[in-house]
Amino acid sequence: MIELKDISVDFDGFKAVDKVSLKIEKADAFGIVGFSGAGKSTLVRCINLLQKPTEGEVIVNGEDFLKLSDKELRKRRKKIGMIFQHFNLLNNLTVIDNVIFPIRKDQKSKKEKLEKAQKLLELVGIGDKANSYPRELSGGQKQRCAIARALASDPEILLCDEATSALDPKTTKQILALLQEIKDKIGLTIVIITHQMEVVKDLCNKVAVMQDGKVVEEGTTLEIFSNPKNKLTKDFVETSTNVNQTIEEVKNNISALGPDESLVKLSYVGESTTEPVINEIYEKFSIKTNVLAGNIEFITGTPVGNLIVTFKGDKEKIDQAVEYLISGGTNVTFLGDSNGIL
Ligand SMILES: Nc1ncnc2c1ncn2[C@@H]1O[C@H](COP(=O)(O)OP(=O)(O)OP(=O)(O)O)[C@@H](O)[C@H]1O
Ligand SMILES: [Mg+2]
Incomplete structure (x- = not known):
């Protein structure tokens, strides 16, 4: 046209x-x-x-x-x-x-x-x-x-x-x-x-x-x-989703993480597979997930989700769980652990 x-x-x-x-x-x-x-x-x-x-x-x-x-x-x-x-x-x-x-x-x-x-x-x-x-x-x-x-x-x-x-x-x-x-x-x-x-x-x-x-x-x-x-696109998207702001708020309000805890951001596009996966990583890897903040919105009909969670469990098992999530199409960003928050 x-x-x-x-x-x-x-x-x-x-x-x-x-x-x-x-x-x-x-x-x-x-x-x-x-x-x-x-x-x-x-x-x-x-x-x-x-x-x-x-x-x-x-x-x-x-x-x-x-x-x-x-x-x-x-x-x-x-x-x-x-x-x-x-x-x-x-x-x-x-x-x-x-x-x-x-x-x-x-x-x-x-x-x-x-x-x-x-x-x-x-x-x-x-x-x-x-x-x-x-x-x-x-x-x-x-x-x-x-x-x-x-x-x-x-x-x-x-x-x-x-x-x-x-x-x-x-x-x-x-x-x-x-x-x-x-x-x-x-x-x-x-x-x-x-x-x-x-x-x-x-x-x-x-x-x-x-x-x-x-x-x-x-x-x-x-x-x-x-x-x-x-970078500019990211800034524009951020103004409407406020994900980074949410992460900052979580970081400011979270008490120190235990030696068996990790703070991560999970992002996904498309039908949410994250919720069943959270159950699966508990069953498969004995990782407990605690959702601290979350935002799901529909962009031209497709859900786009961002969750800020802590994983609690054996360090090695957390790594395996993260790999499992990534292989299922979820984006995982590490935000911190007991050594400090990024
Ligand atoms: N007729 C003109 N003569 C000289 N400079 C101009 C003219 N029209 C626009 N400019 C300059 O061109 C640049 C782009 O202007 P434009 O109006 O296209 O921006 P914009 O992205 O629409 O901005 P805004 O969001 O403020 O409307 C600006 O630096 C502006 O000063
Ligand atoms: Mg203009």
């Missing part, structure tokens, strides 16, 4: 985007994360050429956008909707007129346009606000209006630049659920810029992490959450 090839954007010698290549498939919800200034907005604006890349190719639906005439480009752009953090509604127009705005010049009767806009307002759940003004809406309602407006020209792609950053967590969830619903209903391809890993977890099936104009890591949401490789 979207292919960016070796895109660079140069602002007076400063590379805001540096040789980025990305492929986004139809019906993907593709997340782009990174700190402020990483180049996320600049990159995404290249998709509809609001930002012209200094180098590289932008292929959308098989068409090389940089080779289109201005007129053709304007037409293609209508099929790419966009929503923003601050909604960008026209304050002097009613809600319904905001939705009609992008299609005001279309070859349709006023009545048809009104009907379409009203339908869209109902789709986004603010059908009763048609004649209100943006200032009379809450943040969540404003974003719903902005989504309806973005859908007015029947886009195939929706670009969302920090669309939930100005909203509280509950409203964020509602807007994400709405985007998911629309995506399922009309098969939209969505590109989402965010600094909230919660947004990625809730909505995206793929994610790219940007730093200093480059994509430093890319993968399915499950891959990124269960096995982040880059």
Whole structure:
């Protein structure tokens, strides 16, 4: 659906985007994360050429956008909707007129346009606000209006630049659920810029992490959450899972470990085999497991678990049990024993 090839954007010698290549498939919800200034907005604006890349190719639906005439480009752009953090509604127009705005010049009767806009307002759940003004809406309602407006020209792609950053967590969830619903209903391809890993977890099936104009890591949401490789990716994942923070809390609160105890972290992806395995290592190796903290979450339907446990038993038997766990696909990280905590 979207292919960016070796895109660079140069602002007076400063590379805001540096040789980025990305492929986004139809019906993907593709997340782009990174700190402020990483180049996320600049990159995404290249998709509809609001930002012209200094180098590289932008292929959308098989068409090389940089080779289109201005007129053709304007037409293609209508099929790419966009929503923003601050909604960008026209304050002097009613809600319904905001939705009609992008299609005001279309070859349709006023009545048809009104009907379409009203339908869209109902789709986004603010059908009763048609004649209100943006200032009379809450943040969540404003974003719903902005989504309806973005859908007015029947886009195939929706670009969302920090669309939930100005909203509280509950409203964020509602807007994400709405985007998911629309995506399922009309098969939209969505590109989402965010600094909230919660947004990625809730909505995206793929994610790219940007730093200093480059994509430093890319993968399915499950891959990124269960096995982040880059330091920055790990930091982002950590902000949403808090595993390291939990480990620190356990370490700070645990009394000294006995000579026959080890503190470990068990991580796994997929159907939890850890619980029966804990029973097995008791039966096979006489190792007693004490779960101190645990977190299991579902990433695109797959459980990803992290448990902080102590193993108690014969040192050699603990080693055998760890080997047994690893062979069963559980990741085991040693965190300490009676000699000290790492
Ligand atoms: N029109 C411009 N002229 C000059 N520099 C720009 C321009 N637009 C962006 N930049 C610079 O390019 C870099 C990337 O900006 P961009 O807005 O793409 O970052 P971002 O990842 O979207 O950040 P944020 O999370 O804060 O929105 C920044 O250093 C910014 O100052
Ligand atoms: Mg930005």
